Structure formats: C-alpha cells, structure tokens
Amino acid sequence: MEEVFILIRGTLMMKWKSTYLFILSLGMIIFLTACGGESEQTGSDAEGNNSDGGSTGEEVRGVTDDEIIIGNIVAQSGPQAIYGQIAQGIQTYFDYVNENGGVHGRQLKLLAYDGEYTPAVEMQQAQRLVEEEEVFLMLGNDCTPCNTATKEYYEEQGVINMMLGSGAQQFYEPPSDFFFGSEIANYRIETRVFYDYAVNELDAGRIAIVYQNDDYGKEGYEAVEAVRDDYDAEVVTEVPFVANEEDYTTHAQKVKDADVDTVIMLSTPNPAARLKQEFHAIGLTDINYIVSSVGGNDTTMFELAGEDVWEGTYSAGSIPVPDAPEAEGNEAIETYLEQYTEAYPGENYSGVPQWGYAGAEVFVEALERAGEDLNYDTFREALYSFDNWTEGTYAGVTFSPENHYGLTTLFMTRAQNGTIESVTDLINYDPETGEINYE
Amino acid sequence: MQLKSQKLKYIFNSVVLLFIIVYPFLMNMSGYWMTLLVMMTIYGITAVALNIMIGYGGQISIGHAGFLMIGSYSVAIIADRFELPFVITLLLAGIITAFVGLIISFSAVRLKGHFLAVVTLGFGISVPVIALNWTSLTNGYSGMLVTRPAILSELSLYYFIVGCTVLFLWFMYNILHSSFGRAFISIRESEIAAQSSGINTTFYKTLMFVISSFFTGMAGGLYAYWIGFVGPTDFPVTISFLLLAMIVVGGMHSFYGPIFGAVLFSIIPHFTDEFMGITNIVIGLILVIIILFRPEGLVTIVDWFKMNKTMEKADTISKERGS
Numbered sequence: 001m002e003e004v005f006i007l008i009r010g011t012l013m014m015k016w017k018s019t020y021l022f023i024l025s026l027g028m029i030i031f032l033t034a035c036g037g038e039s040e041q042t043g044s045d046a047e048g049n050n051s052d053g054g055s056t057g058e059e060v061r062g063v064t065d066d067e068i069i070i071g072n073i074v075a076q077s078g079p080q081a082i083y084g085q086i087a088q089g090i091q092t093y094f095d096y097v098n099e100n101g102g103v104h105g106r107q108l109k110l111l112a113y114d115g116e117y118t119p120a121v122e123m124q125q126a127q128r129l130v131e132e133e134e135v136f137l138m139l140g141n142d143c144t145p146c147n148t149a150t151k152e153y154y155e156e157q158g159v160i161n162m163m164l165g166s167g168a169q170q171f172y173e174p175p176s177d178f179f180f181g182s183e184i185a186n187y188r189i190e191t192r193v194f195y196d197y198a199v200n201e202l203d204a205g206r207i208a209i210v211y212q213n214d215d216y217g218k219e220g221y222e223a224v225e226a227v228r229d230d231y232d233a234e235v236v237t238e239v240p241f242v243a244n245e246e247d248y249t250t251h252a253q254k255v256k257d258a259d260v261d262t263v264i265m266l267s268t269p270n271p272a273a274r275l276k277q278e279f280h281a282i283g284l285t286d287i288n289y290i291v292s293s294v295g296g297n298d299t300t301m302f303e304l305a306g307e308d309v310w311e312g313t314y315s316a317g318s319i320p321v322p323d324a325p326e327a328e329g330n331e332a333i334e335t336y337l338e339q340y341t342e343a344y345p346g347e348n349y350s351g352v353p354q355w356g357y358a359g360a361e362v363f364v365e366a367l368e369r370a371g372e373d374l375n376y377d378t379f380r381e382a383l384y385s386f387d388n389w390t391e392g393t394y395a396g397v398t399f400s401p402e403n404h405y406g407l408t409t410l411f412m413t414r415a416q417n418g419t420i421e422s423v424t425d426l427i428n429y430d431p432e433t434g435e436i437n438y439e
Numbered sequence: 440m441q442l443k444s445q446k447l448k449y450i451f452n453s454v455v456l457l458f459i460i461v462y463p464f465l466m467n468m469s470g471y472w473m474t475l476l477v478m479m480t481i482y483g484i485t486a487v488a489l490n491i492m493i494g495y496g497g498q499i500s501i502g503h504a505g506f507l508m509i510g511s512y513s514v515a516i517i518a519d520r521f522e523l524p525f526v527i528t529l530l531l532a533g534i535i536t537a538f539v540g541l542i543i544s545f546s547a548v549r550l551k552g553h554f555l556a557v558v559t560l561g562f563g564i565s566v567p568v569i570a571l572n573w574t575s576l577t578n579g580y581s582g583m584l585v586t587r588p589a590i591l592s593e594l595s596l597y598y599f600i601v602g603c604t605v606l607f608l609w610f611m612y613n614i615l616h617s618s619f620g621r622a623f624i625s626i627r628e629s630e631i632a633a634q635s636s637g638i639n640t641t642f643y644k645t646l647m648f649v650i651s652s653f654f655t656g657m658a659g660g661l662y663a664y665w666i667g668f669v670g671p672t673d674f675p676v677t678i679s680f681l682l683l684a685m686i687v688v689g690g691m692h693s694f695y696g697p698i699f700g701a702v703l704f705s706i707i708p709h710f711t712d713e714f715m716g717i718t719n720i721v722i723g724l725i726l727v728i729i730i731l732f733r734p735e736g737l738v739t740i741v742d743w744f745k746m747n748k749t750m751e752k753a754d755t756i757s758k759e760r761g762s
Contacts, residue, residue: 076715078677084715113712119582120666120673124478125712127471145582149668152584153470214571214580242572 060375062136066102068367068374069109070094071129073122074142074165076114082352083142086165086183087112089356090140092343093364096335103367104374111135115142119149126150130157137162137379140183140359144168144215154178160376162366162383163359163406167294169219172404180383180399181362181406183355185293185318187266189408189429191220192227193316194264194290196436197412197424199233202288202314204262206236208255210275211266213240220266220292227434236260241271252278262288267295273305280309290314297413298351299323299420313415317422318407319354319393326422332361332393354393361392362406388428395426403431459601463594473597477665479705480604481507481658486685486697487611488654493683494691495615496647497627498547499556502563504678506652510536510659511669512570515583518663525588529603529660536656537649544648548641551630563679571671582670585663600661607654612694614650623647684722688729690736699737 062069076084087110094108102108111133115122122143129135130153138154141147142165151171154161155178162180164171167187171179198204209224211217221238228235237258239251252275255263263279265272272295279285289312291297296315304310320327327333336357340349347353367374369382388396388409396409408431412424425439459476466472485507492498513532517523523531547558570577577583591599614620622643625633634640663669685704690696704722711718733739 077719078675081716087715111713112715114708114715114718118672118675119668119670120478120662121708123666123668124471124474127469127474128709131469131471143672145580145668145670145672148582148584149666149670152667213574216580 060136061134063106063374066106067109068103068106069111069133069135070363071126071133071135071138072110072112072140073115073125073129073138073146074112074140075117076112078116080117080143083117083165084114085348085353086140086142086356086359088344088347089340089353089358090360091356092336092340092353093357093360095343096339097364103364104372106374108364110139115146117143117146119143119146122146123150123153126153130154130159135159136374139163139363140165140356142166147171151179158376160379163362165355167219168215175402175404177380180404181359181397183359185316185407185410186405187216187219187292188223189405189431190292190316190410191223191264191266192434193410193412193427193429193436194220194292194314195224195227195231197314197427198262198264198288198290199231201412201424202262204288205233206258206260206262207233208237208239208258208260208263209235209266210239210241210251210255210263212268212271213242216268216294217266220264224264241267245271246274248274248278251275252282252284255279256282256284260287262290265289265291265295267292269295269298269301269304272296273301273310276305276309276313288314293317293410296415297321297420299418300351301415302418307418310415311417314423315413315415315420316410317413317420318395318410319358320395320422321350321413321420322354323350323419324413324421325419330393332391336393358393362386362389362394362397365389365392396428405431456605460598463597468594470593473593474665475705475709477597477600477661479702480600481662481665482682482685482701482705483698484604484607484658484661485655486682486689486701487608487694488651488658489682490686490691490694490697491611491615491623491651492647494686494693494696495620495627496623496644498644498647499552500559500651501556501679501683502559502561502566502676503651503655503682504674504676505563505566506536506540506655507659507662507678508566508570508669508674509539510656511663511673512577512583512659513656514660514663515585515669516576518585519583525591525664529657529664532660532663533653533657536659537653540648540652540656541645543652544645547648548644560676560679563676567671567673567675577671580671582668582673585667585669587664587667596664600665603657603661607657608698611650611654615694619643619646681722684726686736688726688737690738692735693738696736696738703737 072087072090074083074086075081091110094110097103098107111129113125113129115125137160140163141161144166147164147166148170155176160178160180163183165183167182167184169186169188172186198207209221211221224235237254237260239254241251248271265275272291276289291313293316296313297317299321302310320330320333322333322337336354337349340353340357366379366382369385370378383399384401386397386399388398390396394407395411397406398408399406408429409426411422411426413420414423428437462476463473485503489500489503492500510532513535514528517528517531543562547555550558571579587596622638625636625638626640626643630640681704685700686697688703689698689700707721708718711721729737
C-alpha cells in the first residue's frame with residue numbers, strides 16, 4: 001500500500017519543467033483536435049479533387065501517354081510469403097506485354113509492395129500506392145482480412161481493385177463500382193458446383209460437409225445450406241475443424257460413423273491431406289472425396305498426402321495445371337510456361353503464380369478493349385464486355401453490371417496417375433439465376 | 440555542463456514536437472505519411488513499455504505483441520457493443536490489458552531468465568490463436584471493423600494519437616525516474632541485494648508487468664482506432680521479436696533508445712519495400728551490426744559525440760595551459 005502511495009506521490013510531484021511539458025501537450029491535444037475540424041476525406045484526395053474514376057481533372061491517375069502504373073500488395077515475407085508469387089506472375093505477363101509494344105503504346109509498370117499478410121501493413125501500403133505513387137488501379141491483392149480492412153479506403157478514394165486473391169463474397173455482393181473479379185473461384189460458387197456435381201454426376205445420396213471453421217470454410221458451408229433442399233440428397237453430417245489442428249482422427253471417425261458416400265472438404269491443403277490420410281488409416285477408401293480448389297487442385301498434394309492416398313480426389317479448377325494432359329496444345333498455358341520458367345527458372349510454376357499471371361491477362365485484355373482513351377468509365381465498360389472470355393489461361397471470364405465475380409466458369413478435376421486431370425468440360429454458373437450449366 | 444545538457448534536451452524535444460505538429464502539412468496531408476508516423480508512435484509507446492520490463496527491470500518478455508492485440512481487440516469489442524466515449528473506451532482497453540498483465544505476472548514473477556521468456560513467448564503465441572478461435576467475441580478470421588469516433592477527422596485523430604503518445608511517454612518517463620524506476624533497476628542488478636535493501640521484489644515485478652501491459656494496451660487501442668480494423672493476423676509473434684529488436688538496436692538502458700529503435704524499424708520498410716523480400720534481411724543486418732559495434736544501442740552514438748566533445752575541450756584546455 002505504501003508503494004502505491006509513493007507511486008501516486010512520485011507521479012504528482014514532478015519537476016516544474018515536466019509539468020510545463022505535460023500542460024503544453026494537453027493543451028496541444030485539445031487545441032489541435034478542435035482545429036482538426038471536418039476535414040474527413042470522402043471520395044476525394046487531400047486537395048479535394050474528386051478522384052472517382054481515377055482521374056484528376058482531365059488527367060487520369062497513374063496513366064500517361066507512354067505508361068500505366070499498377071499497384072499490387074501481397075505477402076512477400078513471413079509465413080504467407082508464397083503469395084509473393086502472385087506479384088511474380090503479374091510481372092511476368094507485364095514483361096511479355098511490354099516486350100510486344102505494351103497496350104495502345106503504353107508500357108505497364110507494376111509496383112508490388114509487401115503486405116506481410118497483415119491488415120495494418122496492407123493499409124499503409126494501400127495509402128502509399130494510391131496517394132504517393134498514384135497508381136491507376138490495384139491488381140491481385142491477397143489476404144481476405146487485409147482486403148476487408150482496406151475496402152472502405154479504396155471505395156473512399158475511388159480506386160478500382162481487380163482480380164483479388166480472395167474468393168470471399170463481401171467484395172462482389174452487392175456489386176461495387178470498385179471491386180471486379182477474383183483470381184481464384186468464389187468460394188460459394190465453387191461449393192455450389194461441387195454439390196451439384198456430386199449429386200447429379202457422382203450419384204451422391206449421403207453427403208458429409210467437412211469445413212474449416214473460418215470465413216473461407218463457412219462461405220462454402222453456407223452455400224450448401226442455401227440449396228440442400230433443392231437436391232435429392234441428404235447432408236448427413238457437418239464436421240467443422242480449425243485450420244491449425246494437427247489430429248483428424250475424430251473427424252474421420254465421425255464421417256465413417258455417418259455412413260456417407262461423398263465428402264465435400266472445404267479447406268486449405270494441409271487439413272485436406274491429413275483427413276484423407278486418416279480415411280485411409282480407418283479403411284474409408286470407397287467414398288468420393290471432393291476438396292476445394294485452394295486445398296486440392298495442386299500436384300503438390302500427392303507429396304503432402306502420399307501418392308496412393310491422394311489418388312482419385314476430386315477438386316475444381318479455373319486454370320489448367322500446366323502438367324495436366326488438357327494443358328497440352330493450350331497456347332496461353334504454353335506461353336505462360338515459357339515466360340515464367342524463363343523469368344524464374346527452377347521455381348514452382350503451378351498454382352499461385354498462375355493466379356497472378358491469369359489476373360494480369362484479364363487486366364490487359366480490359367485495357368485493350370478500353371481503347372486509347374483510358375479512364376475508369378471506359379475501363380468499366382470494357383470489363384462489362386467480357387462474356388465468357390476464354391483467350392487467356394482462365395477457363396472463362398464474365399463480367400456484367402450485376403456480375404462482378406469474373407470467374408463463373410470452372411471445370412472439375414481428379415487426381416490421377418500423379419497429376420491433376422480435368423474430368424468435365426466447362427461448367428458455367430449464373431450468379432443472377434443460380435443455374436449451373438455443363439458444356 | 441549538466442544544465443547545458445538539460446537545455447539541449449528540451450530544445451531537441453521541442454523541435455521534434457514542432458516537427459510532428461506541422462508534419463501532416465509538410466506531407467501534403469498524405470494518409471500514407473501520417474500512418475507511417477502513427478505506427479512509429481504506437482511502436483514507440485510499446486517499445487518504451489517493453490523496456491520498462493527488460494531494460495530497467497531485467498525481466499525478459501517476448502510476447503508483448505499479445506498485449507498489443509488485447510488492447511486493439513478491447514477497443515474493437517467495446518466500441519462495437521457499448522456506446523461509450525472513445526477516451527473511456529481507450530482507457531478501458533488499457534485497464535483490461537493491465538488486468539491480463541496482472542494475471543500473467545502471477546506466474547511470471549516466480550520465474551526468471553529462459554523460463555520467463557518461454558512463459559511470455561507462450562502468451563504471445565496463444566493470444567492470436569485465441570482471437571482466431573473465439574469467434575463469438577472476436578469475429579474470428581474475419582476480424583472486426585472499428586468505427587472511428589464521429590467527432591474526429593483523420594487529422595484530429597492524428598493529433599490525438601500524437602498527444603496521447605507524448606502523455607504516455609511522459610508518464611513512463613516519470614515512473615522510471617521515481618523511486619519505482621530505481622527499484623526496478625535494483626531488481627535488474629541483483630534481486631538478492633534489492634530484497635535485502637527492503638525492496639518488495641514480488642510487488643515491483645508485478646507492477647512492471649501491469650504498467651508495461653497497461654501502456655501497451657493503450658497503444659493497441661490507438662492502433663485500432665487509426666487502422667479501423669483488427670484481425671487475428673495483426674500482431675503475430677514476429678511483432679514481439681521486432682519489438683525486442685527495437686529496444687536492442689535503440690538502446691536498452693536508456694529511455695530514448697527504444698524510441699529511436701521504433702522510428703528506425705518503422706521507416707526501413709519505406710525504403711526496402713520496392714525490392715521483394717529485402718526488408719527482413721536489412722533489419723537482420725542492422726541488428727547484427729549494432730550488436731557488433733554498438734552493443735549498448737544507437738542511443739550511445741549521442742554519448743560518443745558528447746565524449747568526443749569533452750575530449751576536444753580537455754585537449755584545448757591542456758594546450759592553453761601548456762602554452
């Protein structure tokens with residue numbers, strides 16, 4: 001008690017200079033807080049120019065006669081540094097386009113900064129790219145929570161974000177003037193296609209939904225919940241798990257006890273591999289195992305789970321895996337392989353770098369369509385003219401004023417003989433009607 | 440001599456304060472530059488608070504990012520559920536974090552050295568995991584948006600944060616220069632000697648935790664208001680290591696050292712981000728160089744200048760006397 005008294009007395013009885021500083025700083029807070037006034041900036045830059053449309057007066061932000069500056073924020077360091085390959089993919093395609101004369105005589109310049117998969121850092125980098133570097137738009141930003149944190153900022157500043165490295169619904173429903181497309185299939189769309197494919201093509205009757213208990217897994221789970229009554233099948237068990245769980249024995253046992261014929265697994269790669277290993281361990285090998293594309297559509301899964309274990313697993317893709325048989329003769333994929341392996345020899349070329357490259361293809365195509373008179377209005381109009389565009393590496397890209405998803409076309413894949421092969425033609429999802437059409 | 444040094448310190452403090460006040464106008468009201476300075480202040484408060492434990496008290500903590508996270512989530516949760524004035528919310532964030540610090544201290548005061556490091560490391564690792572999994576409270580992976588107080592524009596919030604920083608640093612400075620600071624130092628130097636001099640070491644070690652976590656929690660609260668979002672990936676354990684690096688590089692046995700460290704490590708990414716993956720290499724290099732050549736931290740460079748000046752003066756006097 002005596003010590004507390006000394007603390008209070010010590011804090012109160014200070015040298016007069018410290019007291020002076022204290023009073024000065026308090027006065028400063030009150031004065032400056034009051035002076036701060038109503039300078040909240042909404043839809044305008046610091047000078048008060050309306051920046052919607054990326055334009056300042058007649059000039060378009062980030063666009064000159066011979067250059068377009070594009071921003072990108074992905075994790076380049078830390079545990080999620082693999083997403084740095086998105087920036088490499090974008091840079092590869094930009095280099096290829098620049099070598100061939102650019103777009104309407106303009107060279108493409110990419111400014112890619114490290115977001116560290118941290119919202120605060122990504123916010124800081126967003127401010128730097130928008131306010132200091134004055135980029136035309138943002139392309140391929142990763143990290144769902146980071147994009148959530150910065151969404152309002154981009155909308156206030158009037159900056160378009162396209163081909164996000166996140167398939168979360170909040171960026172596309174309702175359609176925003178500033179968010180267009182994702183590099184990976186929307187989680188809800190993909191799970192809807194899984195459910196439809198399982199029931200109509202694999203004759204599934206008793207289904208288990210195993211999902212990662214976070215934004216990512218729950219989005220897919222909710223998509224199934226919304227349509228489960230429309231199908232002649234039953235979801236007999238729902239098994240949530242946490243992404244960093246190590247032991248999947250009980251989850252596997254729960255699925256086995258439910259006596260299901262199909263498992264839809266909404267997860268990242270590690271849990272997907274672990275669960276299938278557990279299924280094998282308890283002899284549950286005669287079921288359909290369908291894994292979301294983020295967690296399953298990659299040949300590295302054979303190493304992670306074991307070749308025998310992973311064999312037969314279904315997933316989905318929106319870009320063909322370069323080593324898959326269907327990629328043979330695909331001109332866009334061949335160009336990608338040639339360019340990427342030349343730029344980054346010896347590095348992984350499947351999966352994440354493809355997202356960046358494919359996103360850049362969509363962006364460049366939109367620039368081409370927007371014409372020489374480039375601004376946000378012409379750019380948006382150009383995006384809305386995408387109607388199942390298939391000339392890039394994506395299976396199909398569609399935009400409309402009501403559909404900002406971009407990737408509504410995908411195909412089912414299956415792990416076979418050490419590679420991931422396509423087992424269907426293209427499958428189109430219509431966001432307006434919710435219909436799924438098999439080509 | 441002492442008087443002159445004091446005078447110089449006040450001039451330096453006033454110039455820094457003046458610069459921070461006009462800074463938004465110098466930077467053309469750029470959100471990026473303001474965020475850069477705000478992050479310096481937040482890390483500055485946290486590094487000084489951490490230094491109360493490590494530099495002054497000799498109690499290692501490598502989980503301080505956990506306290507930052509508790510402070511930021513406290514603001515987000517209180518602002519979301521209760522309509523309290525934002526100053527009260529901020530204060531509550533500090534109190535809640537201090538309470539958690541108090542609980543941690545119950546076990547931590549019985550430990551020292553590596554064992555204490557492991558306990559605090561465990562704390563730093565577990566807080567983000569709890570934030571991720573306690574979905575009903577924290578909104579899990581999605582994080583929580585924090586609404587900026589309606590009465591504060593971006594500029595006034597900037598000044599509010601700067602003002603709070605001055606206030607918090609002033610409080611910590613006075614605590615460290617009171618009998619408490621002396622008690623902390625005596626515990627650092629020799630716990631047995633401190634105890635035999637009548638210092639209640641358990642009480643003072645607990646107090647270190649509480650004071651340090653209180654100010655760190657407040658810094659976390661300021662972060663939440665400025666960024667407008669908190670999520671489970673905001674303060675991983677790597678931030679705890681970065682904070683540690685800040686006080687080592689800045690100077691552990693000085694009040695100003697951690698502030699130098701916080702400024703340095705906040706500004707480095709500005710110059711290195713254009714080059715993919717180079718930031719951590721640069722931070723690592725700086726750490727190695729400082730430990731090799733200035734093990735007492737950057738702040739000793741000032742002492743070195745002072746010493747050189749004194750030597751020059753002594754030389755001049757001896758020469759004058761000689762002639």
